[in-house]
Amino acid sequence: MNIILDKKDTTNASIRITLEEADYQPRVEKKLKDYSKTASIKGFRPGKVPAGLLKKMYGKGILVDEVNNLLIESVDSYIKENKLSIVGDPLPNQTEAEGIDWDTQREFSFSYDIGLVPEFTYDVNKLNLTRTEVEITDKDINDSLDNLKARHGNYINPEEVGEQDLAFGGLKQIEGGEFQKENAYLFVNKLKEEAKPLFLGKKKGDVIVFDIQSIFADSDSVRLFTQIPQEEADKLAGKFELTIADIDRQVPAEMNEEFFKKVYGEDVKSEEEFKEKLTQELQKLYDKESDNRLLRDIQNQLVETTSIDLPNEFLKRWLKVSNKNLSDEEIAKEYDEFVKGLKWTIIKDKIAKDHDLKVEHEEVLEQAKNSFKEVYNFLQNDTPENESLLNQLADNFLKAEKGQNYMNTFQRVFTDKVAAFVKDQITPQVKKVSTEEFNKTEEVAS
Secondary structure, rough: OEEEEEOOOOOOOEEEEOOHHHHHHHHHHHHHHHHHHOOOOOOOOOOOOOOHHHHHHHHHHHHHHHHHHHHHHHHOOOOOOOOOEEEEEEOOEEEHOOOOOOOOOOOEEEEEEEEEEEOOOOOOHHHHOOOEEOOOOOHHHHHHHHHHHHHHHHOOOOOOOOOEEEEEEEEEOOOOOOEEEEEEOOOOOOOHHHHHHOOOOEEEEEEEEEEEOOOOOOOOHHHHHHOOHHHHHHOOOOEEEEEEEEEEEEEHHHHHHHHHHHHHHHHHHHHHHHHHHHHHHHHHHHHHHHHHHHHHHHHHHHHHOOOOOOHHHHHHHHHHHOOOEEEEHHHHHHHHHHHHHHHHHHHHHHHHHHHOOOOOHHHHHHHHHHHHHOOOHHHHHOOHHHHHHHHHHHHHHHHHHHHHHHHOOOOOOOHHHHHHHHHHHOOOOEEEEEEEHHHHOOOOOO
């Protein structure tokens, strides 16, 4: 076997492999021998099929498979042994491959194009990082408390329509068309203020006449009311009548032990403990989002301040080969975002290599366990039973999806470790903001 690397420039190269019969023939013979033990051909007992017949029937297919397998292994080994930093996957020269005569050739030459990542430098000192942190206020706590009360409350059927009620019944168009709906759902809080008097105080059996496009605060509310696609809802116009069949009202839960238990389990037994726990949960939630935003800033700034030459034409070709369903137009449209993600991956890998940052299996397992703790509050209690259950849940999760869950979790831990290293080098400034300011800056960013 002969392997030659031909570097065309700093980002493009090809690997040419020449195979002689001695390189692949032992593999072909072994595979034929394996076939002879299991082949079932009419007229011959299992394991007694003549080798010549097997070679005639399966020899060419086995030759093609084994040569291809040897090529893949050889290219992969060559890249690893020579520590080539590549992007994408090696792309075989299809013209050469199609010109092979598998019936007569004994020596084969194949060429693979590869995309290289040249040497580059990054400078974390160029980063200007700010960690935006939320200061939780009494208003935040009360707003969150109101949401929890509503979520865990009960429904009643009042006699009259109120400000926060849901009135539902038969809807009929009486002018401008023939639209009808047996069950239409009217959320009173979606109405314009001037339209609410039409509905407030109405009872079961009452009929209300209105212009459908003039009573709601936004166009989406018409779709919600009629339960039809947005395009159709936008076209509805004219007079309608709603015959109220029933009224639903949500009654918030009371602040008692039953409510505390529903939300946080057995640990919280008083209003004071509940609000303390709620404050901690809110702060934890916003702190996590602060970390996510800081990570995005690290990623964006490192990508923007680091110059990396990439084999763009090779990458576009590789994307086309790897994603048969993507058109050239789609690749061109998404390419800039793809390159940003690729550059971030390359930079992360270099930072980790330069500073010996590694991820251990125990860290991956701990990340998976923490994810389950976030979903199930009761698992946050440190008991032997919970620890055993967490280990089982995490282990099953990491083994699922043919190992993809493990790789995704590994990458999350890896990214967090690199980000933590960068933060330690820079020490970001801290900016305290309200929840309103925090959420507003997120809307602007998105």
